[in-house]
Amino acid sequence: MGRQEQPLDPTAGPLQGFAHELRELRRAAGNPGYRTLARRAGYSASALSAAASGRLLPSLAVALAYVGACDGDTGDWERRWTEVAADLENAGPEQQKPRQLPPDTYGFTGRAAELAALDALLDAADREPSAVVISAVAGTGGVGKTALAVHWAHRAAARFPDGQLYVDLRGYDPDRPLEPADVLAGFLRALGVPGDQVPYDAAERAARFRTLVAERRMLLVLDNAHSPDQVRLLLPGTPSCFVLVTSRDSLAGLVARHGARRLDLDLLAADEAVALLRTLVGARVDAEPAAAAALADRCARLPLALRLAAEIATARPRSALTELVAGLAESRGGTSSGTRPPRSPAPTSTPPAGCSTSCSGRTWSGGTRPGGCARTTCCAPTPPSSPAGSPRRSGAPR
Known part of the structure; x- marks a missing residue:
């Protein structure tokens, strides 16, 4: 026996209603398994199962093959499919409410002044919205920029009912940092744009992104940015959104050109x-x-x-x-x-x-410690038994 299909709410929208009707047609035909339908329809069982999943509208050819295998009226179902396709096209991408924040940092400690500063910045933006508010959290590696940003984002998430977007830009990783165009493609998909409808050009992606988030109450956390250029195309265009950027860089370009408020993070007391x-x-x-x-x-x-x-x-x-x-x-x-x-x-x-x-991330030279290193002992402990040069553990606070 095949796996049981997930329940569908036929009132949730035209896509779910169409899938529900396909399932009802299969039940009326004696509830044949999808492998049996595949032999009749000439399409794979997975394609036919996906057609009735309610997650996407199948192609007309697949839909009619499904109907024909269940002895349905293909002419009637072609009309239904055309109506549903028109409804979906007129509605545009379904308005998604992404919740992309990573888990909060266990044992988050201190930073009361910095959390209060972020709260105050958001409060001021709510009172007098004029432009998209950007807060740039800067500090040395390992000082807890990501932990602070994610912790505050979880505290403030309820004030952004239209969703929270998060991306690690990998600005200082050994591999190449993420390109803004690739980040925008991910954001657009998270906001409901089908992959085949994501624009090719980076500027067009940015314009589509700004259109989708305009007037929506959303939070963007852009973590580990290398430079202002990595961030600019990712900025919304309306004050309904709040942007939190973390970086080891001072991001002076964001401060000067976009009015970002810089928050410098120091060592813990x-x-x-x-x-x-x-x-x-x-x-x-x-x-x-x-x-x-x-x-x-x-x-x-x-x-x-x-x-x-x-x-x-x-x-x-x-x-x-x-x-x-x-x-x-x-x-x-x-x-x-x-x-x-x-x-x-x-x-x-x-x-x-x-x-x-x-x-x-930097090479020592001339007998001096790297820029940004906080102490001569530099910086994290290594027990005598641990291998030298161990990589940073995935998910550790930056």
């Missing part, structure tokens, strides 16, 4: 860094407060580094935090007392293993 470790590691932090503080300092109070350290600590539940701090100090060439090792005067071709993404 010392108590917030320890609080994050407490959330992730548990009671061991309160049992060893001095070691926890030293561990937070070793991690340069970067959220990404703190999460990596917490992962190591939870993988070693019988080890004291003092042992982890001592091991990190030794791996950096320092001492167990928590003092920082001196910076090597010799040039280094690669950053230290476990370094945050702001460092790992």
